Amino acid sequence: MDFALSEEQQSLYKTIVEFARDVVEPGAGERDREGRFDRDVWDACGQVGLTGMCIGEEWGGMGAGAVDTGLALEALSYGGLDAGLGLSLGAHLVIGAKPIELHGTDEQKAAYLPKLASGEWIGAWGITEPDHGSDTSGITSRGVPDGDHWILNGTKTFITNGPVCDVFTVIVRTDGAHEEGAGGGGMTAFILPRDTPGLSVGNVLDKSGNRSSPTSEMVMVDVRVPDSARLGPIGTAQWAIGFECFSWERTVMLGSAIGGMQRGLDDSIAYAKERQAFGKPIAHFQTIAHKLADMKINLESARLMLRYGAWKKDQGLDHQMEASMAKAYVGACALANADAAIQIHGGWGYIKDFPVERGWRDAKLSTIGGGTSEIQKVIISRMLLA
Ligand SMILES: Cc1cc2nc3c(=O)[nH]c(=O)nc-3n(C[C@H](O)[C@H](O)[C@H](O)COP(=O)(O)OP(=O)(O)OC[C@H]3O[C@@H](n4cnc5c(N)ncnc54)[C@H](O)[C@@H]3O)c2cc1C
Known part of the structure; x- marks a missing residue:
């Protein structure tokens, strides 16, 4: 080891x-x-x-x-x-x-x-819809065969990079469409270049954090594409592609949260050594020092859990449990550390001049995007009880 x-x-x-x-x-x-x-x-x-x-x-x-x-x-x-x-x-x-x-x-x-x-x-990716986020099985965007083409309709939302993307991969419902040997029904993925007629950017969403990343709806109105735009077999995209995406998100994308936690800890240590209260640096108060210790424990345990899931992925080992544990745990730790960083900075931590202020707004997404923390616990508990 x-x-x-x-x-x-x-x-x-x-x-x-x-x-x-x-x-x-x-x-x-x-x-x-x-x-x-x-x-x-x-x-x-x-x-x-x-x-x-x-x-x-x-x-x-x-x-x-x-x-x-x-x-x-x-x-x-x-x-x-x-x-x-x-x-x-x-x-x-x-x-x-x-x-x-x-x-x-x-x-x-x-x-x-x-x-x-x-x-x-x-690049951008869309499975989420205004009325269906966690419940991806309920999506209503639809692809209907039209000779050797498909006609796609529906609205996707929360699309990261939507306003600036050049290529958008989308999952739509294609119940009733069949492909020999691949089963039928279910959901199918399509690759849509940005200039595909009928594809447009809908509402741009004004987010609380992660604000330099543009997020929007993507709207498909009678988008007619050749079958060569289809990604993977008909009817299997939800499991074969969608859930694979989630596993990449959960074991890799959270690396950003770990970097943010490390920076929040470094900034908090420096501030606690410098900021004086009652005639001494606030780092000398045990309540502050222990917050730093808790932040370090959260950071290192979250980093290990994430890397373990990623390592299993790289080894080709089953990692669904580790991916969901990492997603839920890193999200909780990132949020707790961002909160502690603001607390250590006192009133200044609540002011936008200090980077720790945006740390909390940024960290909150770790508990929502790529499958909420609640959904990770649904997955983990189902696996435990299977
Ligand atoms: C900034 C940002 C970027 C995103 N980027 C993308 C993207 O690029 N592409 C994309 O397709 N999607 C993207 N998403 C969507 C994201 O994956 C969804 O927001 C997320 O899956 C939750 O869906 P929802 O928002 O519809 O919440 P809902 O599904 O409506 O959930 C609401 C609440 O109910 C809880 N809940 C729902 N079902 C259950 C259940 N069975 N058991 C327990 N609790 C439950 C949830 O945990 C949550 O607390 C992004 C979201 C955000 C905020």
């Missing part, structure tokens, strides 16, 4: 932290206030390979696995303090590009992956 990062992993982490300090952190607070996605910062991420982190080298990516992609997101978040960028990048990688790499035809991979890997194109 070896818990240590390899030299290559340490070097990857250090390089990305330095990049993030130089390129991402300046302006991160302003982007949060303005709720602005910055294309220049995105392009800079593309130039250092981040936009192709877990995409195969044959498509221009870095070919990294789950552990290393999570580590890259952790480093980006730690150095850059821009949770929205981590969200956009994570979604682009693991739910935008990865389904195409895992399930696409050679033509689909060649058409999309090089542009996604370089960052020239931005």
Whole structure:
């Protein structure tokens, strides 16, 4: 058993932290206030390979696995303090590009992956609908066969990168459509380039945190696409593609939350040593020192749990339980640590000049996006009781 990062992993982490300090952190607070996605910062991420982190080298990516992609997101978040960028990048990688790499035809991979890997194109993914989030089995967006084409209708919401994406992979209901050998009914995925007639960006959502990541509806009105736009077999997308996406989200994307926790702890330690009350640094009060200790315990246990799930994924081992445990646990720890960081900063922690203020707004998403904490406990308990 070896818990240590390899030299290559340490070097990857250090390089990305330095990049993030130089390129991402300046302006991160302003982007949060303005709720602005910055294309220049995105392009800079593309130039250092981040936009192709877990995409195969044959498509221009870095070919990294789950552990290393999570580590890259952790480093980006730690150095850059821009949770929205981590969200956009994570979604682009693991739910935008990865389904195409895992399930696409050679033509689909060649058409999309090089542009996604370089960052020239931005990926997005849509399963959630206004009336169906946790209950993905209830989605009502529909795909109906029309000769060798399909007609898609419906509205997806909460789409990370929606307003800026170039390619959108969507899951729709295709009950009644059949494919020999693949069963029938259920749900099917389609890859829609941004300029597909009938596809448009709907309402742009004004979020509490992760504000530099743009989020919107994606609306399909009589979108007519050839069967070659279909991703994977008919009728199996909910399980074969949707749940696989969730497992990537739960073991990899939360790397950003770990980086945010590390930064919140570092900032809180520095503040507690410097801030004086009653004639001494507040770090000398046991209530403050113990908050720091609790933050450290949360951080290291959350990091281990996430990396264990990612490691199992990389080994090809079953990791559904670990992915759900990581999602629920990291979310709870991230939120608790963000709250403690504000408390340690006192009134200043509640003021927007201090990065810990946005830490709480950013951390809250870890308990919602990619499947809520409640849903993770439903999954875990079902597995325990099966
Ligand atoms: C910033 C952001 C980005 C997102 N990005 C994307 C994206 O790129 N693509 C995409 O498709 N989706 C995306 N989502 C959607 C996200 O996955 C959903 O918000 C999430 O799955 C919850 O769905 P919901 O919001 O409809 O809540 P609901 O399903 O309505 O849940 C409401 C509450 O009820 C609880 N609940 C529901 N069912 C159960 C149950 N069976 N047992 C116990 N409790 C239950 C939930 O835990 C929650 O507390 C994003 C969301 C956000 C906020």
